[in-house]
Amino acid sequence: MLFLRNAISNLREAAAIFLPIKCLCCGESCGKIVCDKCERKTVAVTPPYCGLCGRPLPPGVRFADDCSECRDGTPLDSCRSPFVYAPPIDELVKQFKFNGNYAAGDYLLKAALARAEADRELFALFPECDAIVPVPLHPIRRIRRGFNQSEHIARGFSRLWGMPVSKSLARLRNTPPQSKLSKQERMRNVSGAFAVRKSSDARGKRVILVDDVMTTGSTMKECARILKEGGMAEVHGLTLARRV
Ligand SMILES: [Zn+2]
Numbered sequence: 001m002l003f004l005r006n007a008i009s010n011l012r013e014a015a016a017i018f019l020p021i022k023c024l025c026c027g028e029s030c031g032k033i034v035c036d037k038c039e040r041k042t043v044a045v046t047p048p049y050c051g052l053c054g055r056p057l058p059p060g061v062r063f064a065d066d067c068s069e070c071r072d073g074t075p076l077d078s079c080r081s082p083f084v085y086a087p088p089i090d091e092l093v094k095q096f097k098f099n100g101n102y103a104a105g106d107y108l109l110k111a112a113l114a115r116a117e118a119d120r121e122l123f124a125l126f127p128e129c130d131a132i133v134p135v136p137l138h139p140i141r142r143i144r145r146g147f148n149q150s151e152h153i154a155r156g157f158s159r160l161w162g163m164p165v166s167k168s169l170a171r172l173r174n175t176p177p178q179s180k181l182s183k184q185e186r187m188r189n190v191s192g193a194f195a196v197r198k199s200s201d202a203r204g205k206r207v208i209l210v211d212d213v214m215t216t217g218s219t220m221k222e223c224a225r226i227l228k229e230g231g232m233a234e235v236h237g238l239t240l241a242r243r244v
C-alpha cells in the first residue's frame with residue numbers, strides 16, 4: 001500500500017515536468033507553484049508579538065513578555081511561527097497535508113527557513129537548543145498519509161541549526177482531526193494522546209517541538225506538558241503558521 005502510494009507520488013512528480021505549472025492558490029499558469037501576486041499576500045509574523053507564545057499583537061502595542069492567552073501559564077518556554085495562517089500559506093498547508101503535494105511542502109519549508117535566516121530575532125533561542133521533536137501522527141494515520149508533515153519541517157530546521165531530529169514522542173491514540181472542534185473539545189481530544197518514548201535520547205535537554213499549524217495551541221501545550229513530565233529541560237514550540 002505504501003509502495004503504491006509512493007509510486008503514484010513519483011508518477012505525479014514526473015508528470016508535473018511535462019505539464020504547465022499553475023499557481024496552487026489562484027490557478028494562474030505562471031510556471032511557479034505560487035504566483036507573484038499570491039506570494040505578495042503572505043503575512044509574516046513581525047513585531048509586536050507576544051514574547052512567550054509568539055502571537056501577533058495589535059499594531060502600536062509595545063513588546064510584551066506575555067499576552068492574555070498565555071498569562072494563565074503554559075508548559076511551552078516559548079513558541080514561534082514565521083507566518084500567519086492566511087492566504088497563500090493556508091492553501092499550501094492544506095495541499096501539502098491533505099493532498100500529499102510535496103512541491104507545496106517544499107515551498108513552505110523553504111519560505112520558513114528563509115524567514116528564520118532573515119529574522120534571527122524571531123527565533124533567538126532556537127539555534128541554542130539540542131534536538132528537534134516533531135509532533136507524531138498515529139501510526140495508522142502515518143501509513144494512510146504516507147508521510148508526517150511535522151517530520152518534514154523538523155528535518156529542514158535540523159539541517160539549518162545543525163541539531164538532530166529526535167522521535168521522542170509517541171502518539172497513543174488516533175484522535176479525530178482537531179479542525180472542526182471547539183477550544184475545549186480540542187483540549188479533551190489530545191489529553192493523554194501522547195507519551196515520551198522509553199528510548200528517548202532528549203531527556204534533560206532543550207528541545208524544539210515542531211508542528212505544522214498552531215490554532216488554539218492545545219496539541220503543542222499537551223505535547224510540551226508530556227515532554228516536561230518526561231524530563232526535557234526546556235520545550236520551545238515551532239509551527240510553520242499560526243492562526244490569529
Ligand atoms: Zn496565484
Ligand SMILES: [Zn+2]
Pocket residue numbers: 050051052053054055066067068069070071
Ligand atoms: Zn502569549
